[in-house]
Amino acid sequence: MLPLLADSVYCASLGFTPETILALFIPNTYEVYWNISAEKLMQRMQREYKNFWSDTRLAKAKAIGMTPVEVAILASIVEEETAATDEYPIVAGLYLNRLQRGIPLQADPTVKFAVGDFSLQRILFEHLEIDSPYNTYKHAGLPPGPLRIPTIRGLDAVLNHMKHNYLYMCAKEDFSGRHNFAVTLAEHNRNANRYRAELNRRKIR
Structure with missing residues (x-):
């Protein structure tokens, strides 16, 4: 996971930079399989991020x-x-x-x-x-x-x-x-x- 967070190209593919990537993570309880890959986990976090940033929250921002x-x-x-x-x-x-x-x-x-x-x-x-x-x-x-x-x-x-x-x-x-x-x-x-x-x-x- 850490190498992905430091990879500027990978972070850019998600719309972030290594400096801003922590903003992707929305703290919550998530159920995932123990053997999930880092890439799959990041994709899940991106989905959760998009779900969190509803139209209402985006409007407030x-x-x-x-x-x-x-x-x-x-x-x-x-x-x-x-x-x-x-x-x-x-x-x-x-x-x-x-x-x-x-x-x-x-x-x-x-x-x-x-x-x-x-x-x-x-x-x-x-x-x-x-x-x-x-x-x-x-x-x-x-x-x-x-x-x-x-x-x-x-x-x-x-x-x-x-x-x-x-x-x-x-x-x-x-x-x-x-x-x-x-x-x-x-x-x-x-x-x-x-x-x-x-x-x-x-x-x-």
Whole structure:
């Protein structure tokens, strides 16, 4: 399977690239024979992908100016950003606000992906300088591909995002995995200062 995912010609035959191929997979429970070939499994995944992207979902994607692949890319960032699934639509709406205003996403999960370490507890200035197309602090818009295979809940959170005016978010200082959201930079800086103070108190460098 892995050689197929890295094969640009094969991926192109399905309408993807090696960077975007993860968007093909729609997480669900599938019944297949144990000896199914990689090619047959990929064909099955393509059918499931087409079934998932109904006219209704395609219309919702078009309404926010996105392709299904772009929805998957954003959903993967949303899911890596928050541990609270009820925050998915809020975070998705925030990122869409930034995209629509031409503001860089500045999404920490994309930096962790670029660094190759999702265990990072503190993003440092040196991490923000990583020269990678996945670093959304340095590059505007979406990264080249999903950071992971997004769940159906994540995909639908983007398609049914919450409409609000938030442009900023910062992890809560209680380390609950939830976020404080802000409309203004001044408000965000206050949230960030509280979080950084707690990082320092816990000696997380």
